[in-house]
Amino acid sequence: MAASVTTTDEWQALRKHAETMRGTHLRELFAADRRRGERLTGEVADLHVDYSKNLVTDETLTLLTALAERVRLTDRIAAMFAGEHINSTEDRAVLHTALRLPRDASLSVDGQDVVADVHRVLDRMAAFAERVRSGQWRGHTGERITTVVNIGIGGSDLGPVMAYEALKAYRDGGISCRFVSNIDPTDIHDKTHDLDPATTLFVVVSKTFSTQETLANANQAKTWLLSGLDAEDDAAIAKHFVAVSTNAQRVADFGIDPENMFGFWDWVGGRYSLPSAVGLSVMLAVGPAHYRDLLAGYHAVDEHFRTTPVQRNVPALLGLLNVWYTNFLDAQTHAVLPYSQYLHRFPAYLQQMTMESNGKSVTLDGTPVDHATGEIFWGEPGTNGQHAFYQLIHQGTVLIPADFIAFSRPNHDLGDMHDLFMSNFFAQTAALAFGRTREQVEAEGTAPDVVAHRVMPGNHPTTSIIAPKLTPSTLGQLIALYEHIVFTSGAIWDINPFDQWGVELGKVMANQLAPKLTGDAPDLSDVDSSTAALIRRYRSERGR
Ligand code: F6P
Numbered sequence: 426m427a428a429s430v431t432t433t434d435e436w437q438a439l440r441k442h443a444e445t446m447r448g449t450h451l452r453e454l455f456a457a458d459r460r461r462g463e464r465l466t467g468e469v470a471d472l473h474v475d476y477s478k479n480l481v482t483d484e485t486l487t488l489l490t491a492l493a494e495r496v497r498l499t500d501r502i503a504a505m506f507a508g509e510h511i512n513s514t515e516d517r518a519v520l521h522t523a524l525r526l527p528r529d530a531s532l533s534v535d536g537q538d539v540v541a542d543v544h545r546v547l548d549r550m551a552a553f554a555e556r557v558r559s560g561q562w563r564g565h566t567g568e569r570i571t572t573v574v575n576i577g578i579g580g581s582d583l584g585p586v587m588a589y590e591a592l593k594a595y596r597d598g599g600i601s602c603r604f605v606s607n608i609d610p611t612d613i614h615d616k617t618h619d620l621d622p623a624t625t626l627f628v629v630v631s632k633t634f635s636t637q638e639t640l641a642n643a644n645q646a647k648t649w650l651l652s653g654l655d656a657e658d659d660a661a662i663a664k665h666f667v668a669v670s671t672n673a674q675r676v677a678d679f680g681i682d683p684e685n686m687f688g689f690w691d692w693v694g695g696r697y698s699l700p701s702a703v704g705l706s707v708m709l710a711v712g713p714a715h716y717r718d719l720l721a722g723y724h725a726v727d728e729h730f731r732t733t734p735v736q737r738n739v740p741a742l743l744g745l746l747n748v749w750y751t752n753f754l755d756a757q758t759h760a761v762l763p764y765s766q767y768l769h770r771f772p773a774y775l776q777q778m779t780m781e782s783n784g785k786s787v788t789l790d791g792t793p794v795d796h797a798t799g800e801i802f803w804g805e806p807g808t809n810g811q812h813a814f815y816q817l818i819h820q821g822t823v824l825i826p827a828d829f830i831a832f833s834r835p836n837h838d839l840g841d842m843h844d845l846f847m848s849n850f851f852a853q854t855a856a857l858a859f860g861r862t863r864e865q866v867e868a869e870g871t872a873p874d875v876v877a878h879r880v881m882p883g884n885h886p887t888t889s890i891i892a893p894k895l896t897p898s899t900l901g902q903l904i905a906l907y908e909h910i911v912f913t914s915g916a917i918w919d920i921n922p923f924d925q926w927g928v929e930l931g932k933v934m935a936n937q938l939a940p941k942l943t944g945d946a947p948d949l950s951d952v953d954s955s956t957a958a959l960i961r962r963y964r965s966e967r968g969r
Pocket residue numbers: 578579580581630631632633634635636639695696781925928
């Protein structure tokens with residue numbers, strides 16, 4: 426059993442240092458160092474990252490870096506990129522970084538030429554996307570495909586829908602996409618009721634091809650399609666269904682021709698799978714060239730993470746900051762606030778990436794952790810969030826580190842609107858950091874009984890991430906940035922960010938309970954009294 430990271434000198438030094446930092450205000454830190462705002466910044470590919478408004482000093486960063494060295498972060502990064510089986514509980518390599526390697530790179534893992542495999546699938550996806558986009562691929566009745574319905578859940582949904590929304594300005598092939606994920610029948614009803622089956626293509630995405638939600642929705646889609654086309658045969662399915670999966674047998678059993686399947690590999694975790702064939706819907710919408718730009722953006726950040734010393738390694742530093750707040754300053758949540766309407770699904774996407782990865786309570790060797798892990802990630806696009814929950818960040822009692830993400834150039838430049846928008850971005854991070862003192866509020870002539878209410882404590886940490894423009898490449902860069910932040914925090918916590926056993930129990934129980942909702946006089950004696958009573962009520966309201 427390895428000794429806990431909390432017993433190391435480096436951890437203890439950070440603990441001591443945190444006591445001092447608790448009494449330090451960002452106002453003092455900025456006053457003491459006029460260049461702080463330029464110094465505590467980093468560049469990674471096109472992303473400029475300003476971490477100067479965090480509750481850190483140079484000493485904090487030195488101590489955090491020492492902690493990273495103590496847990497051999499650099500070796501762990503090298504092990505991931507080399508394809509070692511770092512997902513130990515599933516005995517798998519973790520190689521989402523290989524999905525964005527250029528064609529001339531070389532990487533062989535477990536005897537397989539990974540780069541050749543990746544590009545073979547990418548080329549098939551591109552050829553297929555071009556056929557659909559050009560109208561060469563036609564539906565069963567000979568009509569052109571105009572709508573793609575992506576059916577999947579978790580990593581097989583959140584990545585594609587987030588990227589499709591983010592890259593709205595790059596959609597150029599006359600294909601629009603919809604995304605069905607929830608097994609709530611209203612989801613597939615809502616997304617299909619106004620579609621013409623003759624012009625609709627379903628992309629069924631499931632790594633395992635055994636996920637209840639996805640199979641139920643795909644079966645319903647099949648029924649909808651065949652009845653809408655008044656067809657019965659497999660030929661109609663072949664023209665309107667393609668699959669993305671690692672499991673060819675299950676795809677065939679479902680009735681989709683393996684010729685119409687795009688594969689990926691067990692070394693791609695669901696929440697890291699967007700740059701695999703899982704991104705097919707996005708490629709159909711924005712075209713193969715934009716899709717390759719997305720992959721190139723990811724790769725630029727991968728290379729930075731793989732080769733840059735921790736002191737200047739932006740994802741590593743941000744991952745260490747998250748550890749700082751979680752373990753030494755007792756933060757529990759982390760806000761992600763994109764100042765980009767097109768990134769409106771980015772916080773939801775990050776929730777799976779961060780929380781399914783680092784929501785763990787045993788270390789790699791199975792010992793219960795003696796420190797906190799996994800922050801709760803949440804957020805909404807600015808400025809909407811400002812008029813909803815920012816009040817609590819400004820004047821509430823909990824510490825919420827926040828990432829502000831923005832782009833200097835808009836995708837649509839309408840008068841001075843983008844400048845007004847960005848003035849909010851700059852104002853919020855400054856207000857959160859520096860607040861408004863009692864003296865300032867009094868000097869404004871505020872009524873004495875209101876002064877305390879108008880004092881803004883400030884000292885709320887933020888990181889500003891600015892890119893020149895939201896493009897496929899900068900989107901890929903942002904995603905890779907967060908992937909490696911998650912990796913870094915997970916490495917310090919000595920947990921496995923690449924399994925998700927916790928999600929399994931609920932799936933198993935749902936399958937066990939399903940027959941009790943529909944069958945005649947089901948036996949509920951093996952169900953707890955609360956759940957049994959709720960099921961009885963549900964059955965009665967369903968007239969059973
Ligand atoms: O939520 C659990 C999970 O296994 C995720 O990790 C995954 O992204 C999702 O279910 C969907 O799985 P699949 O792609 O196999 O249908």
